Amino acid sequence: MTAIATRKNNWVNISFFTITTLAGIAGAPVYAYHYGLSTTEVALFLFYFAATGLSITVGYHRLFAHSTYKTNSVVRFILLFFGAAAFQQSALLWSSQHRDHHRFVDTDRDPYSIGKGFFYAHIGWLIFWKHETNYDNVKQLQNDSLVMHQHRYYNQWAIGAGIVTPALIGLLTGHLLGALLIGVGLRLTLVYHTTFIVNSVCHMFGTATYDIDSSARDNWFTAIFNFGEGYHNFHHRFAIDYRNGVRWYQFDPGKWTIAILEKLGLAWDLRRVSNFRILAARFAGEETRVTRWLSENNNFSSMLGANIQRQVRTRYDDLHERLLDWESAVQEYHSVLKARVDIYSKELRREARRRVAVARSTFRESRLDWNSLVRQCSAA
Ligand SMILES: [Zn+2]
Ligand SMILES: [Zn+2]
Numbered sequence: 457m458t459a460i461a462t463r464k465n466n467w468v469n470i471s472f473f474t475i476t477t478l479a480g481i482a483g484a485p486v487y488a489y490h491y492g493l494s495t496t497e498v499a500l501f502l503f504y505f506a507a508t509g510l511s512i513t514v515g516y517h518r519l520f521a522h523s524t525y526k527t528n529s530v531v532r533f534i535l536l537f538f539g540a541a542a543f544q545q546s547a548l549l550w551s552s553q554h555r556d557h558h559r560f561v562d563t564d565r566d567p568y569s570i571g572k573g574f575f576y577a578h579i580g581w582l583i584f585w586k587h588e589t590n591y592d593n594v595k596q597l598q599n600d601s602l603v604m605h606q607h608r609y610y611n612q613w614a615i616g617a618g619i620v621t622p623a624l625i626g627l628l629t630g631h632l633l634g635a636l637l638i639g640v641g642l643r644l645t646l647v648y649h650t651t652f653i654v655n656s657v658c659h660m661f662g663t664a665t666y667d668i669d670s671s672a673r674d675n676w677f678t679a680i681f682n683f684g685e686g687y688h689n690f691h692h693r694f695a696i697d698y699r700n701g702v703r704w705y706q707f708d709p710g711k712w713t714i715a716i717l718e719k720l721g722l723a724w725d726l727r728r729v730s731n732f733r734i735l736a737a738r739f740a741g742e743e744t745r746v747t748r749w750l751s752e753n754n755n756f757s758s759m760l761g762a763n764i765q766r767q768v769r770t771r772y773d774d775l776h777e778r779l780l781d782w783e784s785a786v787q788e789y790h791s792v793l794k795a796r797v798d799i800y801s802k803e804l805r806r807e808a809r810r811r812v813a814v815a816r817s818t819f820r821e822s823r824l825d826w827n828s829l830v831r832q833c834s835a836a
Contacts, residue, residue, distance in 0.1 A: 460564045464586040472543070473583060473648070479641025487637045496629040500622050500639035504541065508618070509647050511538035513683040513710040520597060521551040524698035525714055525726040529602060536606045541618035542647050546607040548597055555593045557655075558695055562671050570659035570671050578656035579648075618644070650681040658688035666693035666737040668744055676706065684708025693737055694729045702734060732783040736776065739826070743772045746833045768829065775826045778819040785815035 488497075515535025518524045527535075539547055553567040560566045567587050570577045581587070597603050606613050619640055626635020662673030672692035679686030679701060687700040687708065694702075701708030717723035746768055750761070789808040795801065 461567065461581065461585040461587050463584065466583050466586065469583045473579070476543075476641050476644045476648075479637050480643075480645030483637040484642040487634055491634065493638075494629075494631055494634065496626060496631040497634040497638045500625060500635055501643050504538075504622060504639055504643045505647060507538040508542040508643070509650065509683050510709065510713055511535045512542050512544060512647070512651055513685055514713050515539045516544070516547050516550045517554065517685070518698055518710060518714065520547045520603065521554040522695050523596075523727075524696060525718070525723045527717065527723045531717065531722050532600070532602050536602055537613070537617045540606060540610065540613035540616075541621070542651070543614050543618055543644060544648075544651065546610040546613075547603050548591065548594055548607040549589060551597060552589050552591050552594045553587065558692065559593075561692065568655040570656070574656050574660060577659060578652045650678075651685075653678050654682060654685045654688055658686055662686075662689065664689045665741055666690050666734070668741045676701075679707050683713075684710040690734075694734070696727050697729045698726050699728070702729075730783075732779060732786075735779060739772065739775055739779070742826075742830050743768065746830055749833055764833075768833075771822075771826050771829055775819075775822045778815070778822040782812070782815040782819045785812045 511534070515532075516539050519527065519532070519535060536547055539550075544550055545553075557566050557568060560569075562569055562571050564571075568577045568581045573580070576585075591598065619636075622635050622639040623632060626632040626639065629635075657678050658673050658675050659671045660673065662675030662678075664670065664673055666689055670689065670692050672688045674689040675686045677686065684700050684707060685691070687702070687706060690697075690702050691700045698714050699708060699711040701711065714723055714726060718726055747765070750765055750768065785808075789805075789812050792801075792804050792808040795804070
């Protein structure tokens with residue numbers, strides 16, 4: 457359990473952030489102006505930005521903190537190597553604090569609570585505060601020898617992967633200074649802040665579709681820079697799902713990477729929340745929002761107000777029931793598909809498919825009704 461944070465300057469982090477930021481935002485442009493940019497610097501920056509950013513998203517976050525899929529030790533090593541190169545603490549500590557963030561979100565026991573302000577949630581918690589962690593909530597992870605090795609020798613992993621390796625590449629190609637300023641300083645600065653905006657921006661700005669009472673927000677703009685982590689409201693509601701941008705068109709390179717690993721046989725047991733549960737959460741959010749809007753804008757003691765409230769309740773119940781009917785028709789269809797093939801199976805399959813089509817079309821009618829009611833309330 458993470459104790460409530462105590463105010464204490466973390467001089468190691470303050471110095472490290474200061475040096476990397478100066479190198480990134482002052483040193484890198486001055487270097488580029490005087491010496492130009494070679495393929496080494498550009499390639500190092502792009503590769504390290506993608507590899508370390510993705511390792512935080514796909515590794516630290518979705519694998520170690522949330523166990524949304526399983527993978528082999530080679531992939532885990534690569535994720536731990538480039539995760540360490542992002543200089544965001546060990547995977548064990550990161551996961552422990554992140555699990556506390558989900559469990560105690562917006563309270564004093566949330567390590568990066570937005571309740572303490574934008575700056576605190578973004579970076580203040582890392583440089584001006586001390587957090588005690590006893591790793592109670594990551595017992596399973598402690599059985600992973602690679603995770604424990606990275607945790608025990610974190611400084612060696614981080615410096616080796618994040619500074620020494622790019623510096624060696626720079627040295628061998630004759631661009632040591634460029635590699636340090638651009639491949640380390642600029643890259644680290646950008647990876648830091650594109651990760652940190654999840655805790656600050658995505659807990660303040662955006663839409664709350666699936667969990668309307670959480671401070672977490674879906675923010676498509678930030679997702680462009682942090683490999684899909686910007687869809688944070690969905691993530692807080694369904695943290696066990698390997699996807700953050702759950703809709704097919706939502707920009708989430710994290711979910712695509714995990715899906716590609718699965719196709720290659722390198723990841724398995726991917727956890728997906730069913731579309732029915734996701735729809736149910738979305739409708740429940742709409743119902744709460746409409747009911748609150750009505751109570752703020754209508755007098756329920758009046759006949760009209762009471763009548764609208766009844767309509768909302770009835771249509772929501774109807775929608776929910778139709779959704780459950782559709783879900784059970786789909787489940788039945790799948791069980792018929794799995795059943796032993798015999799002379800009746802073709803007929804049974806046809807009948808089950810017909811029931812799914814009927815249930816889906818009844819649900820759609822109910823959804824249209826519901827959508828028009830929601831629109832009326834929002835427009836009124
Ligand atoms: Zn969050
Ligand atoms: Zn999370």
